[in-house]
Amino acid sequence: MTRSALLVLADGRFPAGGHAHSGGAEAAVKSGRLKDAADLESFCRGRLHTTGLTTASLAAAAALGADPYALDEAADARTPSPALRAAARRLGRQLMRAARAAWPSPELDLLADAFPRGAHQPVVLGTAARAAGLGPEDAAHCVAYETVSGPATAAVRLLGLDPFQATAVLARLAPAMDEVAARATAAAHQGLDALPAASAPLLDLTAEQHATWPVRLFAS
Structure with a gap:
């Protein structure tokens, strides 16, 4: 395992397209459910333990x-x-382009050929982690981090939130990210049927509404 590869894959500047997505934060801001740093922490914590756990297990x-x-x-x-x-799938397609440039791999090539319109992003991320010499817990950590860092970054733009406050939220969530990554990895080792299926119905509903907005800052 190379720690540097993990840092590259988890870096927000890695050109995987995540900067264009708010993780549901834009809809939450418009509805008035996300107004400040305290709301952001609650939003990210809930997202981490539901969809974050699920996608982290898929990546692992x-x-x-x-x-x-x-x-x-x-x-x-x-x-x-x-x-x-x-x-x-859009994020998976973009991540695939970046991953194949960074870590050329027959497994990535096969996945790209099998899903020309894009595989789900965590599936691509886990395969990219494997190509980079990383393990399942590394992949799970990447997903856990992006699950909360995406909304945090979006909140700075959407609310004019102090970036120091947003970073402090991420720091406070670090133990929870570690916990989720460990749970996701343990489930992945038990096989497909053991993968979590935790969901966040409100995120699903607001995502459908957000997709119909004629004007929006983020793609999702």
């Missing part, structure tokens, strides 16, 4: 070398919102 399973077709179907089944499924 992919890093272990699980069947990508089965994993992609599992991701579809765990993503009720058509808008979020479409966003996950």
Whole structure:
């Protein structure tokens, strides 16, 4: 395992397209449910323990070398919102381009050929982690971090939130990220049927509403 590869994959500047997505924060801001740093922490904590746990387990399973077709179907089944499924595949397609440039790999090539319109992002991320010499817990940590860092970054733009406050939120969530990554990795080791299916119905509903907005700052 190379720590530097983990830092590259988790870096917000890695050109995987995540900067264009708010993780549901934009809809939460518009509805008045996300107004300040305290709200941001609650929002991120809830997202981390639901959709974050689910996607982290998918990424960990992919890093272990699980069947990508089965994993992609599992991701579809765990993503009720058509808008979020479409966003996950767009992000997967963009991540695939970046990952193949950074870590050329036959496994990435096969996945790209199998899903020309994009596999689900956590499936691609786990495969990219494997290509980079990383393990399942590394992949899970990447997902856990991006689950909360995306909304935090978006909140700075959407609310004019002090970036120091947003960073402090991420620091306070660090133990929870570690916990979620560990749970996701343990589930991945038990096989496909053991992968969590935790969901956040309000995120699914607001994602569908957000997709219909004629003007929006973020893609999701």
